[in-house]
Amino acid sequence: xxxxKSVASIRQSGVATLVLFALLVVGLGVTTPSRAELDLQGRVxxxxxxxxPMLEQVTPAVVNIAVVKSQxxxxxxxxxxxxxxxxxxxxxxxAGSGVVVDAEQGHIITNHHVVxxxxxxxxxxxxxxxxxxxxxxxxxxxxxxxxxxDADDLQALSFVSADDxxxxxxxxxxxxPFGIGQxxxxxxxxxxxxAGINNENYEDFIQTDAAINVGNSGGALVDxxxxxxxxxTAIISGSGTNSGVGFAVPANMVSTVMGHLIRxxxxxxxxxxxxxxxxxxxxxxxxxLGAEQxxxxxxxxxxxxxxxxxxxxxxxxxxxxxxxxxxxRDLRNAVxxxxxxxxxxxxxxxxxxxxxxxxxIPGDGSAIADNSGGDADQGxxxxxxxxxxxxxxxxxxxxxxxxxxxxxxxxxxxxxxxDMITSFNRQPVDTLSDINELINAEPRVMxxxxxxxxxxxxxIMP
Numbered sequence: 024x025x026x027x028k029s030v031a032s033i034r035q036s037g038v039a040t041l042v043l044f045a046l047l048v049v050g051l052g053v054t055t056p057s058r059a060e061l062d063l064q065g066r067v068x069x070x071x072x073x074x075x076p077m078l079e080q081v082t083p084a085v086v087n088i089a090v091v092k093s094q095x096x097x098x099x100x101x102x103x104x105x106x107x108x109x110x111x112x113x114x115x116x117x118a119g120s121g122v123v124v125d126a127e128q129g130h131i132i133t134n135h136h137v138v139x140x141x142x143x144x145x146x147x148x149x150x151x152x153x154x155x156x157x158x159x160x161x162x163x164x165x166x167x168x169x170x171x172x173d174a175d176d177l178q179a180l181s182f183v184s185a186d187d188x189x190x191x192x193x194x195x196x197x198x199x200p201f202g203i204g205q206x207x208x209x210x211x212x213x214x215x216x217x218a219g220i221n222n223e224n225y226e227d228f229i230q231t232d233a234a235i236n237v238g239n240s241g242g243a244l245v246d247x248x249x250x251x252x253x254x255x256t257a258i259i260s261g262s263g264t265n266s267g268v269g270f271a272v273p274a275n276m277v278s279t280v281m282g283h284l285i286r287x288x289x290x291x292x293x294x295x296x297x298x299x300x301x302x303x304x305x306x307x308x309x310x311x312l313g314a315e316q317x318x319x320x321x322x323x324x325x326x327x328x329x330x331x332x333x334x335x336x337x338x339x340x341x342x343x344x345x346x347x348x349x350x351x352r353d354l355r356n357a358v359x360x361x362x363x364x365x366x367x368x369x370x371x372x373x374x375x376x377x378x379x380x381x382x383x384i385p386g387d388g389s390a391i392a393d394n395s396g397g398d399a400d401q402g403x404x405x406x407x408x409x410x411x412x413x414x415x416x417x418x419x420x421x422x423x424x425x426x427x428x429x430x431x432x433x434x435x436x437x438x439x440x441x442d443m444i445t446s447f448n449r450q451p452v453d454t455l456s457d458i459n460e461l462i463n464a465e466p467r468v469m470x471x472x473x474x475x476x477x478x479x480x481x482x483i484m485p
Contacts, residue, residue: 033286040155074195076246078207080204081249083149083178083243087169087199088133088156090141091116104317114142118202120242121146121170122251124281126177131170132277133241134256135161138168144338146172150207160284164224165360166256168241169284180243182274183250190453193342196233198270199240205325208234210267218352220257222410225356228270235269253277256464274280279360292359296327297336299351302339306483309448309468310337317341318354321437321481332382335373336472336479337449342370358384409477410458411484413438421445424473437482442473 052452052460092115119137124130131146140142146155154172175294188194189212210233217228231244235255244253253271260266283290302312302319312319318340331409340348343357344367361367361384369380409415412431416423424442445454447461448470460471469484 028105049263052313053483061087067369074209075205077245077247077249078195081176081180081195081243081245082197082205082207085149085197085205086121086123086131087147087202087205088119088121088137088241089116089145090119090138091143092140093142093449104280117141118199118247119240120198120238120255122241122243122254123177123179124251124277126179129172129174129177130159130281131156131172132254132281132283132464133170134254135163135166137241138170139163144170146170148174148177148243162280162284165272165276165290166224166281167254167272167280167282167284180249180251181244182278183246183248183252185273185275187250188212188246188252189438193233193247194233194252196231196235196242196249196271197245198235198239198255200234200236200238202238207237212233213268215432220270225276225359226259227276227352227356229273231269231271232267233269234267242462249353251277252275263288267452276356276360283360290360291363293361293363293365294327295329295358295367295384296324296333296380297329298322299340299354300483301350301352306468306470309466309470311375311449312337312339313372314339314341314348314378316349317372318348319481320377321483322478326480328382328384332369332380334369334371334380334382336371336481337470338371338380340369340371341377344368345370369389377400411436411438413459415455421453423459432484436484437480438471438473439475442480442482443481444471444473446472 040263080288090118096371112400113470117137119133121131121133124132133317138158139161141158144158145153146156152174152176154168157169157171159169162365192212196210198206200206210231213232214230217230220226220228221370228250228360229244233244235258238478241394242255246252251274253273254277255269257270258266259268267409269463280290299318300321302314302317302474304315306319307315313409320334320336320338320340323334324334327424340354341355342348348354348355348357358367366381366383369382371380411433412428413424414426416425422444424444425436427440444458446452447458448468449472450457450461450465452458452461471482471484473480473482
């Protein structure tokens with residue numbers, strides 16, 4: 024803490040007076056601007072960088088959404104009784120945001136959770152006009168909904184390609200936080216491809232530290248050129264308010280879902296009938312497939328599109344329609360959002376060789392699942408014919424799983440009683456000795472191919 028002495032105390036000490044004078048002299052010297060500083064001040068005196076010109080073009084396309092929902096109260100609330108003895112109805116109001124994406128058609132994108140269950144939806148534009156909106160369609164699993172308004176002189180945002188932004192790019196979030204009105208915040212793209220917030224959903228989120236709060240849902244995340252990067256949809260927060268971790272559905276996914284909603288009013292998801300998991304460098308050490316990432320096929324349903332196309336267990340999918348597949352999520356999203364009645368070209372690696380397989384998608388469903396198996400460790404020795412909690416039996420047909428502890432790593436990984444083990448890390452096995460020899464090599468990964476009810480299944484042990 025800086026203390027200022029009185030004049031009297033300074034006079035009592037010539038040294039103090041000298042020190043104070045010296046400080047004043049130094050201070051005067053510092054405050055005298057140099058020629059370089061004067062030049063800098065001249066340059067700074069011009070217009071400062073600002074987002075205002077871009078925002079003036081963009082913000083009219085971001086709208087405030089108000090919804091009214093009705094909910095019948097439980098019988099316990101029916102003390103006086105409603106008309107005709109029916110339980111009373113409680114009306115609740117909610118607020119969110121939306122983005123005009125097609126000015127001619129009056130199409131507005133928002134979040135599914137903003138409008139689901141709404142009796143009425145109204146849209147307020149920046150110029151003060153308010154319109155009733157029609158819900159064209161909604162998709163819970165991507166949290167995207169499409170509205171339509173009958174309005175003239177709308178302004179729409181254009182979508183930006185996923186190839187045009189990177190982690191570290193500046194972005195701006197525009198929405199209606201807490202229902203207080205249109206608000207702008209800024210930040211950067213913190214990460215791409217975020218998933219796991221809700222494993223049932225189709226997720227490929229853009230993460231940003233631009234402030235996103237309640238009411239921002241359905242609002243725009245734009246780049247510095249005013250193009251739509253994504254639709255703000257979720258945050259991670261212990262308090263329910265911004266903590267610097269917000270998520271937006273990327274524009275390319277929004278565009279795909281919007282096409283489904285315009286055409287069908289819903290997303291009719293494709294399925295090919297496989298169970299898959301992420302391929303990793305550690306798995307590659309054991310399997311030697313020829314790539315360190317992709318979607319590894321663990322199981323194929325009989326008479327499924329995948330089976331009819333000729334896909335096989337242990338095939339590694341590395342691309343779909345020419346787009347790289349780095350994980351099981353990539354394949355799941357691509358197939359699920361491709362829609363039905365299409366043919367998709369999957370690039371796979373089989374036995375170290377690349378090949379293309381064309382798969383036809385005839386119907387609905389979501390038969391693609393991620394099966395990551397268990398991660399417990401109960402040793403690697405095949406003592407007493409037990410293998411990670413599975414009792415193995417050597418028969419004339421090969422090695423069979425005779426019994427299994429349902430709490431064991433083997434059960435968690437996917438082994439079941441009656442499974443016939445045909446290979447271990449792609450090496451054929453016929454006897455318990457074959458398996459023991461491979462275990463004694465202490466592989467980092469143990470991948471078993473088993474036959475079950477006429478199907479081949481890949482089981483990855485911990």
